[in-house]
Amino acid sequence: MVAAPIGPMGVLCIQRTLGGGMAGGLATGLGAATVHLGYSAFIVLGPGALTQPWIAANVFLLRAISGISLIWFAIRIWRNDVRLPTTAEGGRSRFADTYLSALVLGMANPLTIVLFFAVLHASAGIAAVPSVMVGVFLGSVMWWTVLTTVVVAARSRLSKRRLELSNKVASLILVGLGLAALSKSAIGALGYLT
Numbered sequence: 001m002v003a004a005p006i007g008p009m010g011v012l013c014i015q016r017t018l019g020g021g022m023a024g025g026l027a028t029g030l031g032a033a034t035v036h037l038g039y040s041a042f043i044v045l046g047p048g049a050l051t052q053p054w055i056a057a058n059v060f061l062l063r064a065i066s067g068i069s070l071i072w073f074a075i076r077i078w079r080n081d082v083r084l085p086t087t088a089e090g091g092r093s094r095f096a097d098t099y100l101s102a103l104v105l106g107m108a109n110p111l112t113i114v115l116f117f118a119v120l121h122a123s124a125g126i127a128a129v130p131s132v133m134v135g136v137f138l139g140s141v142m143w144w145t146v147l148t149t150v151v152v153a154a155r156s157r158l159s160k161r162r163l164e165l166s167n168k169v170a171s172l173i174l175v176g177l178g179l180a181a182l183s184k185s186a187i188g189a190l191g192y193l194t
Contacts, residue, residue, distance in 0.1 A: 015170035017151040029144020031102025040136040060188030070178030078171040
């Protein structure tokens with residue numbers, strides 16, 4: 001449920017799949033799934049309940065971090081040249097870089113944090129802890145694999161020019177999401193201070 005909405009991670013996964021093929025999309029999805037696993041473990045193992053009041057009180061700070069991260073990713077995507085790889089270019093280091101950057105963005109996304117607290121904290125029982133964490137991870141991996149596969153199928157019909165246009169559109173969407181997060185952060189900070 002947390003992975004399926006097309007938010008910042010979905011846009012990033014689609015953009016990376018269009019630009020870098022299946023490996024780019026799967027690395028992004030695996031980074032997001034790892035974040036989902038980490039948050040679910042944190043929440044169902046107990047410490048999540050203790051930090052929930054702090055997260056609720058500082059959601060504006062998390063939104064600001066997320067907004068800045070989204071704008072930074074948008075600038076990188078905008079400046080990136082689209083190359084149509086004929087083989088698995090980049091190898092392990094490119095996969096690792098893509099995975100790590102998805103991990104950073106996923107951890108900074110306040111929507112993911114809030115959704116995890118809402119969904120898992122309400123439904124996780126102590127006896128189900130291992131199965132909840134495994135289920136969250138596998139469900140997330142399955143979603144990102146399906147999304148990447150669909151985008152790869154559509155990618156074969158796109159020219160380099162259309163892929164460049166998709167990069168620009170993805171950048172603009174990410175900038176919009178980043179600015180929205182920053183404005184919500186500013187409004188929340190002002191409300192918190194008053």
